[in-house]
Amino acid sequence: MKTSQVKALERIYRRRIPASQIVTGELARYLTEISQEIRRQVGLIIDRSGAVKYVIVGDDREIVIPDLSDFALGRSGLRGLRCVHTHLQRDPLSTDDLTDLALLRLDLMVAIEVGEQGLPGEVHYGHILPPNRSGKSVEVLKASSIYELDLDLASFLRALERELEMKMAETVDLSDTREKAILISVSQDSRRETEDSLDELEELARTADVVVLDRFVQRPRRINPKYLMGEGKAREVVISALQQGATLLIFDQDLAPSQVRSIAALTDLKVIDRSQLILDIFARRAHTRDGKVQVELAQLKYILPRLSGRGIALSRLMGGIGGRGPGETKLEIDRRRIRDRINRLERELKSLSRGRLQRRSRRAKAGVPIVSIVGYTNAGKSTLLNALTQSEVLTENLLFATLDTATRRLRFPQEREVIITDTVGFIRKLPPSLLGAFKATLEEMEDADLLLHVVDASNPRFEEQVSAVERILLDLDLDRIPRLLIFNKVDLLPADEVAALCRRFEALPISAMDRNSFEPLLEVLEKRCWPDSQRDNGS
Ligand SMILES: Nc1nc2c(ncn2[C@@H]2O[C@H](COP(=O)(O)OP(=O)(O)OP(=O)(O)O)[C@@H](O)[C@H]2O)c(=O)[nH]1
Ligand SMILES: [Mg+2]
Known part of the structure; x- marks a missing residue:
């Protein structure tokens, strides 16, 4: 790209779109013209106040939306951000566009066609649907041009949020601050064993004070090492979890560190497995010094191998349920400090164990x-x-x-x-x-x-x-x-x-x-x- 083109893109950050509009006709034209010139898709992430949060340059077929986990989901489960981008061909929203919409819980996903002479052409836009019987997660609409797009964005979003909240309130209590979980089992065991184990997982969740919204069972012929389940299924589960207002995914099978990372890369929902749930319960319930030391040690040992490099936010790993990580450990902790802490705890445990040994030998003598x-x-x-x-x-x-x-x-x-x-x-x-x-x-x-x-x-x-x-x-x-x-x-x-x-x-x-x-x-x-x-x- 030429410097002048980069400058032109950077200037977009200074703009503010009126709250009632998806994008102004003038800005749409600005986008399609640049897109035409550089032969690439250009996208904007815009918040509710109309401020441009990101300007994204893609290739001729797609854009890649950056990590949006800093923008929390609202009560209705929408992120309060929309994506407006250009399509070089006369294409409707792609599968990736729709998956992004649903996975990232965007307010809207909008594609503006780059028409003749770089003028804005047809507009396709999609929004999230509340849970419904058809199982559809998004609705897609179309207008023949940005000028024909007759939609008051602010009131449209108000109505959509109202509907999402109403539907969600049928199944979850929105004022309930407990974690809401979807249980997932991917297993080659018999159906009965799988269900039994899930029943027990549900009991464990109840013990940990987690509300269970739904469960998913997949019994694949082959286990996909990356996500445990198939990639498509993983997306589907996450989308449905979000649609239902879940905050947490709990796997009945133990996840390898790399699997946690892949799944966590799909969504900013918390992802934990059975072991971590049990550890969490133990953490809440340990009362004696001995018990506390043992649980924290187990938690740290569990976390350590899952802390490779960047990628997954530490808070999501440490958090466990409801943000209760082990002991004093907080975000800034790095691996070396965790190792130090493990050593310290192990020493403490040894001395506690010596005390026990003395008590035991006294008893044995008696x-x-x-x-x-x-x-x-x-x-x-x-x-x-x-x-x-x-x-x-x-x-x-x-x-x-x-x-x-x-x-x-x-x-x-x-x-x-x-x-x-x-x-x-x-x-x-x-x-x-x-x-x-x-x-x-x-x-x-x-x-x-x-x-x-x-x-x-x-x-x-x-x-x-x-x-x-x-x-x-x-x-x-x-x-x-x-x-x-x-x-x-x-x-x-x-x-x-x-x-x-x-x-x-x-x-x-x-x-x-x-x-x-x-x-x-x-x-x-x-x-x-x-x-x-x-x-x-x-x-
Ligand atoms: N009906 C009935 N309930 C019982 C009996 N014994 C225990 N319970 C109930 O079973 C539940 C579990 O009892 P606990 O004594 O806490 O079980 P535990 O084996 O110590 O459980 P953990 O410490 O969690 O491993 C409690 O609600 C008890 O009231 C019994 O003989 N009859
Ligand atoms: Mg007991």
């Missing part, structure tokens, strides 16, 4: 048997500990109510006692980094003389949960410790079913809510802990 309660999250482990030992460990109908080990004494007659510890719940696809991070907490289990594997027998998927727990015990090398299978929540099942289940799995039935159901369990506990002595039935 010769008191140790029983650890393990099991899937929400099985009722803490409720059982509380009921057995009359204590008040937090219980909740949420996943991962317990993160920190709680240790209590259970007294038996004849001045005998056992130490019972409650532990963090297990879950399938537990992120390996977390398992590692919780090793310190899980160490407690290594000393156990007996593991009480508590199962929520009322859960339709209890069998899978049992095997998930057993697999994790195996991974932790804890399968050598004797185990007792306890079927909990039997108050929710018919008695004959309970009897049959317990026979089949050689399990003991209890209801942690009902102390009267503990007799058989206590009897077995006593026998296992003191095999040599007779149970004292009196006093």
Whole structure:
């Protein structure tokens, strides 16, 4: 381009378009003339006040819109920016134009044809549609020339925003500031497994205080390594998510760092995966110093490999849900500082772990048997500990109510006692980094003389949960410790079913809510802990 042409383009930044017009006839002509001269598309990004934010020069077929994530979406989900650009041929809006419109949530996408002698010709313009039954995301219109374009932009946008907000209000509460998520699963597992896992992801989201708007399942024959799903599908999902007013995409599968980056490049929606969601829940729920250190460590280790170069805004990675990143870490943190912090936390963890070791060895010396309660999250482990030992460990109908080990004494007659510890719940696809991070907490289990594997027998998927727990015990090398299978929540099942289940799995039935159901369990506990002595039935 000649200097004079560059200058001519730069001068456009000084212009201001009246709020009622998409673009003035005069400016349109200015654009088409330059376009004609340089044989390239020219585009403008214009805000609601009529100020020109970007002047973009493309090639003869397309323009590339710069990153607009600094311009936040409004309440209606529009970005408050329109794109007006030239088309050298007599072409309607291209697929890319329409995808940009929908993905970037522009007010309008406008293409002005460069007509004869560089005069403005036909105008094609598209706008976003509210969610509708046809599934269409955009509407495209046309005028024979910019002078024929009879549209008061300000009132058109007001009406469009009103309609978008009204439609959105049917499904989401716009005053609700919680994150709104779309769940996505791309998997080659069976349909049933995929759905089960998504149900659990939905529970996790609920635990993290996230509203779930919708879910997408794709079961491709081949996994696309770049976006996990196919590129077209990825666009489609993002567009629909935006249309529904989502703020967050949660993948049920773990995303490789490069996948997070590719998907995040499509949209400024936050993108997280199952592990990150679990980490986030852990971060909110850890209360002890030990727990906090372990979670922050896991979060930092998760983030580190995802921090390659620029590209993806750190805030979006660190943010987790609702902007709660690990500890004090903020935007300006770089990789080196993260590494330093990891080292510091690891040292702290070691010293915390030494303290634990001392406590443990003291206990071991005292010769008191140790029983650890393990099991899937929400099985009722803490409720059982509380009921057995009359204590008040937090219980909740949420996943991962317990993160920190709680240790209590259970007294038996004849001045005998056992130490019972409650532990963090297990879950399938537990992120390996977390398992590692919780090793310190899980160490407690290594000393156990007996593991009480508590199962929520009322859960339709209890069998899978049992095997998930057993697999994790195996991974932790804890399968050598004797185990007792306890079927909990039997108050929710018919008695004959309970009897049959317990026979089949050689399990003991209890209801942690009902102390009267503990007799058989206590009897077995006593026998296992003191095999040599007779149970004292009196006093
Ligand atoms: N109906 C019924 N509900 C129970 C029983 N035991 C526990 N619950 C409920 O199950 C939910 C989970 O109980 P928790 O004791 O928090 O479960 P947990 O295994 O410690 O869970 P995490 O710490 O999250 O891994 C709570 O809402 C309890 O009230 C039972 O025997 N019967
Ligand atoms: Mg618990």
